[in-house]
Amino acid sequence: MYNSIVLVKQVPDTANISGTVMKDDGTVNRSKLPAIFNHEDKVALELALQLKDKFGGKVTAITMGPPRATDVLRECLFMGADEVYLVTDRKFAGADTLATSFVLSEAIKKIGDFDFIFAGRQAIDGDTAQVGPQTAEKLDLPQISYVEQVIDLKEKSVTIKKKIDGGHEILKAKLPVLLTVIKEAANPRPFSAKKVMAFKGAKSLTELEAMTEGNSLLYIDKLVHEFQSRNLFIKTLTSDDLKLDLEKCGIKGSPTKVYKIESVILAGGNQTKIENSKKGISQLVDKLMEDRIFG
Amino acid sequence: MTENLNQIWVFIEQSNNKPSDVSLELLSKGRKLADKTKGSLVAIIIGENVKAIAVESFKYGVNETVIVQHPSLKFYRTIPYSRILIDLVKKFEPRIFLFGATIIGRDIAPRVASATKSGLTADCTDLQIADVTYLNRKHDNLLLQIRPAFGGNIIATIITPETQTQMATVREGVMEKHFVEKPFPEKITEVNFTPQEIDEAVEIIEQFLEESKVNLKAAPIIVAGGYGLSNKENFKLIYELARTLGGEVAGSRAAVDAGFVPSERQVGQTGITVRPKLYIAVGISGAIQHRAGMQDANKIIAINTDPDAPIFQVAHYGIVGDATDVIPKLIDAYKNKLK
Numbered sequence: 220m221y222n223s224i225v226l227v228k229q230v231p232d233t234a235n236i237s238g239t240v241m242k243d244d245g246t247v248n249r250s251k252l253p254a255i256f257n258h259e260d261k262v263a264l265e266l267a268l269q270l271k272d273k274f275g276g277k278v279t280a281i282t283m284g285p286p287r288a289t290d291v292l293r294e295c296l297f298m299g300a301d302e303v304y305l306v307t308d309r310k311f312a313g314a315d316t317l318a319t320s321f322v323l324s325e326a327i328k329k330i331g332d333f334d335f336i337f338a339g340r341q342a343i344d345g346d347t348a349q350v351g352p353q354t355a356e357k358l359d360l361p362q363i364s365y366v367e368q369v370i371d372l373k374e375k376s377v378t379i380k381k382k383i384d385g386g387h388e389i390l391k392a393k394l395p396v397l398l399t400v401i402k403e404a405a406n407p408r409p410f411s412a413k414k415v416m417a418f419k420g421a422k423s424l425t426e427l428e429a430m431t432e433g434n435s436l437l438y439i440d441k442l443v444h445e446f447q448s449r450n451l452f453i454k455t456l457t458s459d460d461l462k463l464d465l466e467k468c469g470i471k472g473s474p475t476k477v478y479k480i481e482s483v484i485l486a487g488g489n490q491t492k493i494e495n496s497k498k499g500i501s502q503l504v505d506k507l508m509e510d511r512i513f514g
Numbered sequence: 515m516t517e518n519l520n521q522i523w524v525f526i527e528q529s530n531n532k533p534s535d536v537s538l539e540l541l542s543k544g545r546k547l548a549d550k551t552k553g554s555l556v557a558i559i560i561g562e563n564v565k566a567i568a569v570e571s572f573k574y575g576v577n578e579t580v581i582v583q584h585p586s587l588k589f590y591r592t593i594p595y596s597r598i599l600i601d602l603v604k605k606f607e608p609r610i611f612l613f614g615a616t617i618i619g620r621d622i623a624p625r626v627a628s629a630t631k632s633g634l635t636a637d638c639t640d641l642q643i644a645d646v647t648y649l650n651r652k653h654d655n656l657l658l659q660i661r662p663a664f665g666g667n668i669i670a671t672i673i674t675p676e677t678q679t680q681m682a683t684v685r686e687g688v689m690e691k692h693f694v695e696k697p698f699p700e701k702i703t704e705v706n707f708t709p710q711e712i713d714e715a716v717e718i719i720e721q722f723l724e725e726s727k728v729n730l731k732a733a734p735i736i737v738a739g740g741y742g743l744s745n746k747e748n749f750k751l752i753y754e755l756a757r758t759l760g761g762e763v764a765g766s767r768a769a770v771d772a773g774f775v776p777s778e779r780q781v782g783q784t785g786i787t788v789r790p791k792l793y794i795a796v797g798i799s800g801a802i803q804h805r806a807g808m809q810d811a812n813k814i815i816a817i818n819t820d821p822d823a824p825i826f827q828v829a830h831y832g833i834v835g836d837a838t839d840v841i842p843k844l845i846d847a848y849k850n851k852l853k
Contacts, residue, residue, distance in 0.1 A: 347636035474633030495835035
């Protein structure tokens with residue numbers, strides 16, 4: 220039996236930028252990007268589920284984010300996570316990786332009882348790869364980043380293949396350990412139809428509160444109780460629940476500040492059009508030879 | 515080591531007692547930053563027997579080099595290496611600490627930043643020093659950490675105004691390394707290391723290094739193919755053109771993902787940054803992630819069937835047409851000139 224905690228994140232789909240999200244000035248309209256489950260985090264969840272399938276244990280997924288990030292937690296349930304937590308608070312807004320790892324590490328301490336923490340190597344909105352190692356440091360845990368494969372697991376030690384610069388490495392780590400994984404590590408399983416049916420109605424507190432708005436017949440306490448009893452209540456952890464030092468959260472706890480942002484603009488360059496003909500291409504070759512670009 | 519709160523540190527990555535290119539690039543950049551802040555440049559080297567690297571570091575303009583040597587430090591391991599750096603940062607409080615944005619740099623830097631509560635910016639493509647007014651407070655000689663963000667769609671300038679140590683990892687190949695004319699006299703300080711039990715939480719069983727025969731960064735001519743080539747068969751044209759011109763073959767991420775070309779030849783934000791004399795982009799639409807890795811090429815030729823492909827906007831020469839049609843013409847034209 221091994222218990223795993225998986226760190227997941229909802230991210231804007233920065234990799235698939237289509238024409239519909241481009242503004243007229245050639246920049247990306249970020250608010251129009253669809254929100255998706257960060258792929259490497261899905262791979263992390265898959266690895267945790269594989270260990271559970273093989274050895275038994277419990278898989279818990281956590282996300283820190285705004286209430287709409289509940290979507291990825293539902294997807295975790297659809298894949299087979301046993302329990303999910305939404306770590307959310309307005310006071311967490313504007314967090315950089317240091318403040319994020321602080322909140323996540325405190326949430327992990329509260330949830331407790333794990334052999335593994337899995338996370339994607341990085342999220343595609345920031346590509347920093349920092350939250351995993353920083354969370355490990357705050358929990359005083361060893362970490363292995365860029366994990367490609369879990370080779371073996373015996374008692375309290377795991378054998379890992381990881382990517383290194385220019386090759387691979389086989390490492391043996393004592394548990395507990397934090398692993399950040401790359402996409403080669405696993406193919407995330409599709410949602411289980413049975414689990415989708417079971418959990419599609421799962422709701423977080425904020426979502427239940429939204430249901431009660433404008434409906435005087437619904438009382439939030441009753442609603443929460445009802446969802447809890449049907450195992451459809453997605454637990455929320457706030458700064459109060461975690462008794463956090465607010466100086467370490469959100470924008471206050473973030474040493475890095477965005478000073479300036481420039482959108483990358485696709486400006487027309489001084490391109491010379493070359494005719495796709497024998498003559499046109501031959502002239503181009505002449506020009507490049509003349510400029511000593513060739514040879 | 516000299517107590518001085520205006521130090522710029524560079525972590526020198528080494529493997530088999532050879533410093534990595536990005537570390538030397540950072541020394542050259544660090545020298546420039548130190549000249550600007552009137553600070554001193556310090557190289558930090560951890561390993562088994564790294565004296566020779568320490569001596570070499572002075573060619574790149576360091577004022578002082580700190581070495582930490584022990585047989586158990588021969589290979590990089592997260593815990594002992596980060597423990598050493600955390601202790602050093604806490605003790606000497608450098609103003610700036612730079613790492614390569616390599617797998618090792620991205621593994622160790624966040625741990626050090628977390629333990630010392632320093633600001634850390636990942637994958638910078640440029641670093642500058644400037645006086646900055648932020649929230650009505652003036653900060654002298656702040657490090658501007660410039661990086662692409664949001665999948666490369668924006669360029670962000672990050673600052674860490676309130677922490678003593680400003681940390682950044684920097685992408686390989688974006689800075690240029692060069693020797694200084696007058697190196698400082700050698701000043702090498704050795705710091706002792708005592709192994710601890712926690713260091714053994716992770717042990718290395720085996721390491722495989724695949725000696726890469728590909729050296730895209732040094733190639734004067736690069737012929738790169740994208741997903742537009744449609745299949746592996748067509749991609750052979752890329753190899754043929756590269757062979758004819760005496761160049762190297764590269765690919766976009768899409769071409770690598772499709773299996774047309776091995777990942778060690780990927781150019782772009784998640785691949786290699788190149789600045790060759792000539793870059794020929796064939797069937798590459800020119801997503802920003804790709805352009806980030808090649809737009810500094812001296813001359814760029816774009817070949818694409820789509821006249822509106824973004825690649826044409828960074829190209830010096832554009833040919834609208836199908837690769838299977840254009841490349842043979844280009845090869846013929848080149849061979850004819852050589853006759």
